[in-house]
Amino acid sequence: MFDKMSTFPKVTVILRGYTYEQCRCVVQQLVGTKLSAVEVAMNTPGAADTIARLVEEFGDEVRVGAGTVTTPERAHAAAEAGSKFMLSPICFTPEIFQIARETGTVTVPAAFSPTEIHSMFEQGADIVKVFPAARLGAKYLTDVQAPLDWMPLMVVGGVNAQNVQEFFDAGASYAGIGSGIFNKDDIRAMNSDALAAQVKAFEQNVRW
Template structure:
């Protein structure tokens, strides 16, 4: 089981890429501080892709599924041995309980204070504020003032230049896709450039240590 305290600070989001492109990114992540990847369920062949990536890189990279919306999808993802699931929306208590029973970390999406509070009450491990960049980093502090500090992930418009601002505001985690990598380099499986982009991101990131 992946304990929340051990959950990587940054999760790389890969949406709409084929297996070769996803593999190139994950291979480039090995040995870096980017230790978590989310493969979205609205990518073609997502489950087969997840299964292959887990088989090859699961010992080095935390592999999860994103854009998970239904219990049926959850069951497919768990069968593919994901360590976590994310959703752009709130998840039902049934889904949260099912994941907990199978030791899978849950990261449902939320926008309002009510949704955030309800998700934690229903058993979410981490709540994803989405779309975070539209709300701004001060939104994190505004939420924490009445509700207290919670394990929050920011997703949506997060990149090399603003991620540290959100983490300094109190977010525990960030999910980033196009904010790290050049899309064409992913499509072309250009591992040399992908590694350079990871190095640049790591140099800009405030790791809080």
């Protein structure tokens, strides 16, 4: 199993609004690739059950986590399902941080401003998600880290195969990407061959 922060994957695949079977089909294509983390959004029906089943089957090969963790209730459900990390589109509350600490879960709250980013790290965030990253642009990462020094930042929102390397070059350590990797129709149709090809194409666009 994975240690809390050891070799946290550079890219996390975001899955929102898909069934367990569709999520499982995607995760199958991630095994053995450099895309070795997947986030199931907690505003997806049955998300906790999907996470638990994915952890049980793929937990030694793919890091499975929860996204859209916006409340303590969602944090508890994600932790009980075995999530290895929790992401959110907003800042975490102290209660969510406490739940994550008690369960050894990696915390990835979101932030927009330098003050929010700094505050989340001060409160114990392992990684801070800069969201929505594409609206801010890659240079924002450089500008923020110049006075605040290097920080483990994840870019999410409008990041895709065409621009992800630009964000990494500007100082991002991680990226969370959904439709920027996969065609949604292929996920819904569980088109394994097409999904595998999309993983391979994305891998070739990143300097790992």
